[in-house]
Amino acid sequence: MRIMMSGFGTVGQGFAEVLILKRGFLEEKYGKVVKIVGVMDSSTYAADASGLSPKDLLERKRSTGKVGTSKYQDPKKVMDSIEYDLLVEVTPTDIKTGGVGLKNIRYALQSGKDVITVNKGPLALNFCELVALAKQNGCKFRFEGSVGGAMPIINLCRECLVGEKISSIRGIFNGTCNFILSKMDNGQSFEQALKEAQQMGYAEADPTNDIEGYDSACKVAILANSIFRKSVTLSDVKITGISSVTSEAIALAASNNKVIRLIGEVSDERLEVAPRLVPKGHPLSITGTLNAAQVVTDLAGPVSISGKGAGSIETASAILSDLVSIMDDRKERRERCQNQ
Amino acid sequence: MRIMMSGFGTVGQGFAEVLILKRGFLEEKYGKVVKIVGVMDSSTYAADASGLSPKDLLERKRSTGKVGTSKYQDPKKVMDSIEYDLLVEVTPTDIKTGGVGLKNIRYALQSGKDVITVNKGPLALNFCELVALAKQNGCKFRFEGSVGGAMPIINLCRECLVGEKISSIRGIFNGTCNFILSKMDNGQSFEQALKEAQQMGYAEADPTNDIEGYDSACKVAILANSIFRKSVTLSDVKITGISSVTSEAIALAASNNKVIRLIGEVSDERLEVAPRLVPKGHPLSITGTLNAAQVVTDLAGPVSISGKGAGSIETASAILSDLVSIMDDRKERRERCQNQ
Numbered sequence: 001m002r003i004m005m006s007g008f009g010t011v012g013q014g015f016a017e018v019l020i021l022k023r024g025f026l027e028e029k030y031g032k033v034v035k036i037v038g039v040m041d042s043s044t045y046a047a048d049a050s051g052l053s054p055k056d057l058l059e060r061k062r063s064t065g066k067v068g069t070s071k072y073q074d075p076k077k078v079m080d081s082i083e084y085d086l087l088v089e090v091t092p093t094d095i096k097t098g099g100v101g102l103k104n105i106r107y108a109l110q111s112g113k114d115v116i117t118v119n120k121g122p123l124a125l126n127f128c129e130l131v132a133l134a135k136q137n138g139c140k141f142r143f144e145g146s147v148g149g150a151m152p153i154i155n156l157c158r159e160c161l162v163g164e165k166i167s168s169i170r171g172i173f174n175g176t177c178n179f180i181l182s183k184m185d186n187g188q189s190f191e192q193a194l195k196e197a198q199q200m201g202y203a204e205a206d207p208t209n210d211i212e213g214y215d216s217a218c219k220v221a222i223l224a225n226s227i228f229r230k231s232v233t234l235s236d237v238k239i240t241g242i243s244s245v246t247s248e249a250i251a252l253a254a255s256n257n258k259v260i261r262l263i264g265e266v267s268d269e270r271l272e273v274a275p276r277l278v279p280k281g282h283p284l285s286i287t288g289t290l291n292a293a294q295v296v297t298d299l300a301g302p303v304s305i306s307g308k309g310a311g312s313i314e315t316a317s318a319i320l321s322d323l324v325s326i327m328d329d330r331k332e333r334r335e336r337c338q339n340q
Numbered sequence: 341m342r343i344m345m346s347g348f349g350t351v352g353q354g355f356a357e358v359l360i361l362k363r364g365f366l367e368e369k370y371g372k373v374v375k376i377v378g379v380m381d382s383s384t385y386a387a388d389a390s391g392l393s394p395k396d397l398l399e400r401k402r403s404t405g406k407v408g409t410s411k412y413q414d415p416k417k418v419m420d421s422i423e424y425d426l427l428v429e430v431t432p433t434d435i436k437t438g439g440v441g442l443k444n445i446r447y448a449l450q451s452g453k454d455v456i457t458v459n460k461g462p463l464a465l466n467f468c469e470l471v472a473l474a475k476q477n478g479c480k481f482r483f484e485g486s487v488g489g490a491m492p493i494i495n496l497c498r499e500c501l502v503g504e505k506i507s508s509i510r511g512i513f514n515g516t517c518n519f520i521l522s523k524m525d526n527g528q529s530f531e532q533a534l535k536e537a538q539q540m541g542y543a544e545a546d547p548t549n550d551i552e553g554y555d556s557a558c559k560v561a562i563l564a565n566s567i568f569r570k571s572v573t574l575s576d577v578k579i580t581g582i583s584s585v586t587s588e589a590i591a592l593a594a595s596n597n598k599v600i601r602l603i604g605e606v607s608d609e610r611l612e613v614a615p616r617l618v619p620k621g622h623p624l625s626i627t628g629t630l631n632a633a634q635v636v637t638d639l640a641g642p643v644s645i646s647g648k649g650a651g652s653i654e655t656a657s658a659i660l661s662d663l664v665s666i667m668d669d670r671k672e673r674r675e676r677c678q679n680q
Contacts, residue, residue, distance in 0.1 A: 018639060025503060150640035152500035159499045160492035163362060163660045182621065259621075280620065281522065281599075281627030283646050288621070299358060299657035300490035300647060306623050307643040317639035320503045328502075332672070 001030075001327055002049075004079060004113075005039040006104045007090035008057070008067040011118055011145070012039075014312030015088060015319050016054035022320060030327055038082050040075055042091075044068030047082045075100065076107050086326065088319060089117035095209070095218055095234060098122040109133040109141065116322040118145035118315055124218035124234045127225035140326045143226070145318030147219040148173060148291040151307030152321065157227045157295060164297035166227060168267035171293030172284060173219040175309040176203045176210040177242050177262040181275075182287040184250045185259055190243065202289055212241035213262060213273040220264040224271055232271060240274040253277055259285050341370075341667055342389075344419060344453075345379040346444045347430035348397070348407040351458055351485070352379075354652030355428060355659050356394035362660060370667055378422050380415055382431075384408030387422045415440065416447050426666065428659060429457035435549070435558055435574060438462040449473040449481065456662045458485035458655055464558035464574045467565040480666045483566070485658030487559040488513060488631040491647030495661065497567045497635060504637035506567060508607035511633030512624060513559040515649040516543045516550040517582050517602040521615075522627035524590045525599055530583065542629055552581035553602065553613040560604040564611055572611060580614040593617055599625050 005012055019026075019034065026034050035051030041061070046052055046068035061067045072078050079087070087108035091101040102122035108115050110133065117123070122130060123146050134141035144154050148171070157166060172178050179202050183193035194211065197203035209215050217237040224230040242262050253260050256277075261284055263276040278285045283304035286292050291309030296302050308314040345352055359366075359374065366374050375391030381401070386392055386408035401407045412418050419427070427448035431441040442462035448455050450473065457463070462470060463486050474481035484494050488511070497506060512518050519542050523533035534551065537543035549555050557577040564570040582602050593600050596617075601624055603616040618625045623644035626632050631649030636642050648654040 021639070022503060151643065152496070152640075155500040156492070156496065156645075160495040160661065163365060163664045164657065185621075279627075281525075281625060283623070283626055283630070283632070286621055286623055287619075290623070292623070297657075299361070299653055299660065300492075301651070301654055303491065303645070303647040305496075305643070305645050308641045311641070313639055314641055317504065317637075320639065321500065324503045 001034045001086060001323075002037040002084040003035065003086050003088055004082070004084040004108070005036060005088045005090065006075060006101070007092070008039055008041040008061055009090065009092060010312045011090040011315045011319075012088075013058055013061060014314075014316030015090065016058050017313060018316040018320050019054045030331060034323075034327075037084050038078060039067050040072065040078050041067040043071055045070055045072050045078045047078065049082055075104055079104070079107060079111070084113060086114045086116065086323070089115060089119055090319075091119060093119055093218075094121045095124060095214060098125045102126055105130055106133065109137055109139050112137045112139060114140040114326055116142050116319050116326070118143065118319065120146050120215070120218040120222065123225075124221040127222065127233075128231045131225075140329070142322035142325065143222070144322050145315045147222050148293065148307065149309040149311060150314035150317050151291045151293065151305055151309060152318065153223070153293045153295075153305055154226055155321065156303070156305055161295065161297055161300065161303065164299055166295055166297050168265065168296045169223055169227065169293055170263050170265045170284065172261055172286070172291055173216040173264045173293070173309065174210050174213075174262060175289035175291055176207065177213075177216070178286070178291075179289045180211070181242060181245070181250075181260055181262065184245070184247060185254065185287070187247075189247055190245060211243050213239040216262060216264045216273045220266055220271055220273055224266045228266060228268070236271055238272040238274070242275055245275050261285065341374045341426060341663075342377040342424040343375065343426050343428055344422070344424040344448070345376060345428045345430065346415060346441070347432070348379055348381040348401055349430065349432065350652045351430040351655045351659075352381075352428075353398055353401060354654075354656030355430065356398050357653060358656040358660050359394045370671060374663075374667075377424050378418060379407050380412065380418050381407040383411055385410055385412050385418045387418065389422055415444055419444070419447060419451070424453060426454045426456065426663070429455060429459055430659075431459060433459055433558075434461045435464060435554060438465045442466055445470055446473065449477050449479050452477045452479060454480040454666055456482050456659050456666070458483065458659065460486050460555070460558040460562065463565075464561040467562065467573075468571045471565075480669070482662035482665065483562070484662050485655045487562050488633065488647065489649040489651060490654035490657050491631045491633065491645055491649060492658065492661065493563070493633045493635075493645055494566055496643070496645055501635065501637055501640065501643065504639055506635055506637050508605065508636045509563055509567065509633055510603050510605045510624065512601055512626070512631055513556040513604045513633070513649065514550050514553075514602060515629035515631055516547065517553075517556070518626070518631070519629045520551070521582060521585070521590075521600055521602065524585070524587060525594065525627065527587075529587055530585060551583050553579040556602060556604045556613045560606055560611055560613055564606045568606060568608070576611055578612040578614070582615055585615050601625070
């Protein structure tokens, strides 16, 4: 499994660390086959058909700020310069155009390569096009980490709840908002809570994407497309953020044994992100930076899951689970047919 | 896929209903191949190589109290009387000896049949023996519904968290206890709450198995064996129930923004069921009859899941997920090799 990586920021570096941490696991399961043969950041690249050392890449990125020693203009030329099997696309999210991530994913699929991404932009904007491209070219296309980071919501629906008819998914898809609302439960004002989130590194200097609900809405669109087989984009999601949630509203909720949470909802009738009342003790009443989702099915009823929605290693763990799925698939195909 | 069912109580009837509800799904996916060819309750049986109608079985059971029209003494003779591929073992749980369920599972595996069960007795007492038997005879042996009913904790760990090193699982594995403790959160005494649980049908007339923690301990033993690859039985689990939890303790916890929950814990160091303090807003602070579990892993961190721990259709939904896994496995093997 020869891996090309596009992007070497927080998640890309997390994935390199995961390959170091799980080297033993991967070698025991598949032999010495997983290697990074190419990697690009925003301006440099490195490539080596015999494999690049994740440790060396991490050290160079941390000491020089660049992952490679050569500059490039066109990512396609880098991708053409070396044989690879799988693109791991982890460039920064651009929810307006899909950005370079969209171009890279498209190009890899057109070239017959499998793709794993956590990049919400291309998935929220061009999901159906990309899935169709993957199908046309016989490629695997996986994106577990794009919704909920380490919370395996997509694989839960696809693998553990197979056979169930899913009628709705409601969830907390933005840990920054949940941190702020949890702090407000404890008496802080919105402004104080936002400031603390920024100091802790949970919220960016410009927190618009998080607190106005755009980030959550991307995930709602991705779930609508991937689990509900809809054909929607970000602009189909009705969005209300949390900046107008007052301390008075929080206190009123508390007096009714409820909390306010920013809930994304996907069902046949509704695609929406908005602050909602949640009873204390409900699976979606969780506090802190966690993400959570409740899937309602016809047989099992409500099944809920929660986990860390962000973080370098945590999000990279979702890429590992996608990688293992793709490799298991190849391995099973080979072994079974040898046994027949 | 010719199915033999042993047991036709709440879960068995739920499974028959699920086969009716999901007939379209199963036929679309696999063709008209799933049929019940034999079924036993405690004293009667029915068998037909061309398939028994789940609707007729349900009607007869409900009108006469018996699933079959013929009596039997020895389940082995019924199992020998007809060709089948899969035993669905759903006789009542016996946590002292494993009961007839243990004998049926053993016999089916020795005969080279796949087995799905939700029966906690055989799994808590003889897990390793049964897994070894399955391996020896090349059989699939699945038991998702045995822990947490419709909460897919085992498949979450095995499928969605593959590649992760799991260091602990802590969870609420008994909905009756969680209902009682939730009612105590609202000011009821233990005795009042237990009485209400009995009136609602959540607790049995003799509630010992639930409230003294034995039922939770079975699930702890099953998770220790299946996820942690230990070799333990029920007697290895340290057990404290909830009958000694006082209203004063609940009030004291509440004054610290915590609740008391009956938590089962599995780790390399600990196999235990006991009442524990859980912070409000934690994924294990849920109220009502739900089950919940938090899996702690090396990369993803904590991943939590919750769902309905009991119920006829809900538990049968876990049998469906195991059935689909077994059938997918057979189907993939066939298709892939035809394509090579």
